[in-house]
């Protein structure tokens with residue numbers, strides 16, 4: 001199912017007057033309006049293929065119907081999201097959930113929707129159907145060399161799929177860890193992981209990167225071998241320039257100062273990018289900005305400051321991706337909300353009066369520094385984002401347009417009520 005441009009135009013026509021009023025109101029106070037608009041228009045966030053189906057928990061899964069049954073249908077759903085918001089021009093695949101049987105055909109399908117392929121993700125946290133060895137006790141860190149070899153070969157295979165699709169990064173998340181004290185020799189586990197990653201690193205094409213994701217717990221509950229940014233950064237440093245640390249917002253213990261981690265990784269040229277989501281307790285994978293939008297803004301404030309200091313292009317300097325899903329929302333609506341929340345935080349960060357903030361920091365004027373940050377955070381930037389979407393051909397209100405066109409009902413009619421997307 002595709003969203004025809006004339007339907008978006010009709011939607012925009014209906015809502016343009018109210019939008020214009022709101023836009024003019026906020027735009028009047030934006031110092032470099034053209035610069036901010038250009039940046040917002042250029043900013044895109046990749047959609048994970050595994051978030052297009054209804055998520056679930058180990059207690060159950062309640063499908064909303066019309067879920068994508070194939071890679072082609074996942075691409076179509078991302079195409080739908082991109083047509084509506086003009087900010088989701090790429091898809092991230094997870095292998096083997098999304099094996100592209102005919103890479104040229106899949107590439108053509110993506111091109112049809114104006115999409116490209118973001119990082120490809122390997123999966124050594126589940127046993128695969130025809131695999132001879134089990135990942136029950138880990139993969140790249142395993143005590144048995146043969147298991148490590150199988151996991152390394154899988155990662156190299158994922159790179160090959162990525163090369164065929166025009167991707168340029170491999171995302172590695174390991175569930176490797178231990179459930180009980182004494183189960184693992186930490187030093188050996190880390191060394192095995194490093195050696196395995198070295199073999200994968202050797203297989204990277206020249207223009208590729210490997211993004212190393214960390215996570216403190218789950219599925220292991222005593223230790224995780226790449227459990228925090230220090231462990232990821234240590235591995236990335238030992239591996240070399242093509243290895244970087246990936247920050248998934250949900251992969252921190254409560255109250256961690258993520259913005260400080262981000263600032264330092266960026267300074268050290270070791271920040272790969274993000275898996276955006278939100279969380280209340282652990283790796284909840286909630287819609288971005290649904291729990292702690294202020295933290296998201298503070299992260300973007302560091303990103304804008306740090307990227308400007310390094311002269312990086314905001315849109316392309318690092319990897320931007322969502323890793324969220326939920327079990328009680330329409331996945332497409334959920335993703336539209338996540339993209340919107342990311343763009344809101346980004347726009348607010350662009351509005352920070354950086355000269356005033358630097359002066360307050362230099363003079364230790366703590367109250368003023370807070371005033372400056374919160375003045376930006378408390379600005380309702382939604383009309384700026386809607387305007388950026390409009391200028392790119394998207395919908396003023398993507399979720400409203402999605403509902404007006406009864407897209408989900410159309411997808412259910414086309415694909416069926418009880419469809420199951422491949423993935424978690």
Ligand code: PSV
Nearest residue numbers: 050121173213248283323424
């Ligand atoms: C692990 O929790 C994770 O965040 C990794 O990025 C995986 O690839 C993804 O979730 C799987 O859903």
Ligand code: MN
Nearest residue numbers: 213248275323
């Ligand atoms: Mn993740």
Ligand code: MN
Nearest residue numbers: 248250251283
């Ligand atoms: Mn996660």
